[in-house]
Amino acid sequence: MTISFVLEAIVVLGSIVLGTRAGGIGVGVWGGVGTFVLVFLFGEAPGGAPITAIGIILGVVTAAALMQAAGGIDWMVAMAARVIEKRPKQITVIAPLTAFLFCAGAGTGNIVFPLLPVVYDLSVKNGIRPARPLTVTVVQSGIALAASPVSAAMAAMLTFTDVAPYNLGLAQILAITFPACVIGIVVTSLVVNRMWRDMDDDPEIQERIAAGAVAALRDGGGGSSTAHLTFTARGRNAAIAFLLGVFAIVAFGIFEGLRPSYTVDGETVRVDMGVTIILVMLVVSAIIIFVGCPKVGSVPDQSVFKAGMVAAIALFGIAWLTATFIAAHEEYIVSTVGSWVTDFRFIFALAVFLVAAMTTSQSTATNTIVPIGLAAGLPVGSVAGMWAGGLGGVYTLPANGPQIAAANFDETGSTKLGTKLLDHSFFVPMLILSVTTVGVGALIGAFF
Secondary structure, three states: OOHHHHHHHHHHHHHHHHHHHHOOOHHHHHHHHHHHHHHHHOOOOOOOOOHHHHHHHHHHHHHHHHHHHHOHHHHHHHHHHHHHHHOHHHHHHHHHHHHHHHHHHHOOHHHHHHHHHHHHHHHHHOOOOOHHHHHHHHHHHHHHHHHOOOOHHHHHHHHHHOOOOOOOOHHHHHHHHHHHHHHHHHHHHHHHOOOOOOHHHOHHHHHHHHOOOOHHHOOOOOOOOOOOOOOOHHHHHHHHHHHHHHHHHHHHHHOHHHOOEEEEOOEEEEOOHHHHHHHHHHHHHHHHHHHHOOOHHHHHHOHHHHHHHHHHHHHHHHHHHHHHHHHHHHHHHHHHHHHHHHHOOHHHHHHHHHHHHHHOOHHHHHHHHHHHHHHOOOOHHHHHHHHHHHHHHHHOOOOOHHHHHHHHHOOOOOOOOOOOOOOOOOHHHHHHHHHHHHHHHHHHHOOO
16 A cells, blocks of 8 residues: 555545535535645546536436426426325335335435425324334435436446446446335335334324324314325426436437447447437427426526536536546555455445435435445446445435424424434434345346
């Protein structure tokens, strides 16, 4: 181990820690600072900037923000709520799976926010402890982006795997991550459904009900939980256009022959998936403008747009930093770190989990750890499978918006944020989900 490797590793870790403490775009800013130090002080060659990944994020965020401005998110939430309301007794399984499909389709976990009061209301009215469906519905969004064709995390992943010598494209990644996530959610839901006391047996909840603190029960349990969820025809059209774009991207990934080809120096080259996703999303954006008639000027104010821009900036800095470090020390990483992860493969999943926990960002965890795992010689299929479960670490600490929102919506007090960092209601469901998804993902990925 050389002194320069140790010092540069300290720079990389220090940049990640400082970026995490700053939060948001601070991750990207400190990633850029770290890259500056490696290039200007240590004399390393700049690594490849994640231009394609940034382009994918910008294309997807543009379409998603236009859809949101047109009311498309409202339509998605209303449809998800209707599915959940049809089988309220199985809400601990149905709610997380429904939320998963919409999170994966929209490429964002933000869709769970408006679903949480629906899940809570239906739980209470059917005598189900709200913490059960609420916690799983929240933590599933941590891994859902690994099964989304249009998430920032997937955009980052494709820049590493959809190239030689790995050649693991979108269709192959989804074939690994999607079933792994679904199995992880089902297993977690079944386990969580047996956790904690039932509402009728919990004196704290019964005391709150007797005091009239649980609004959902004041009317005797009647009424519809989805009555307040409304949407417009333009919102519906915008959402359908967006989802059709997602299906088109998946089709282009599965059937490579659908993508056009061109000739370069006498060789036929097919348009790669990165460019395909960008172009499809820009076309979808134009269609949404026509069928959804959103106020284009309001797009920068949409939550999806703001979250996407933060992800793009964070991705740019941290991915450039890790690319520069790995390129400078690839031989050493392969010969040493490679032996560690080859002998103990789940160290990779643990690394993804810990970075996701520290940064609360799936894309940052992807850009920080995935290239190291690939450079160390891990099979690309195993990397994709364990990556999906490792992303669940974003809910290790009770500091994320969905966790706080779920606890606030739960008037029974069954969903708790805790007082000792790891004693919150989401911790055990998150661990079960991550471990199960990592195990199943690694098993499926072994066949790729």
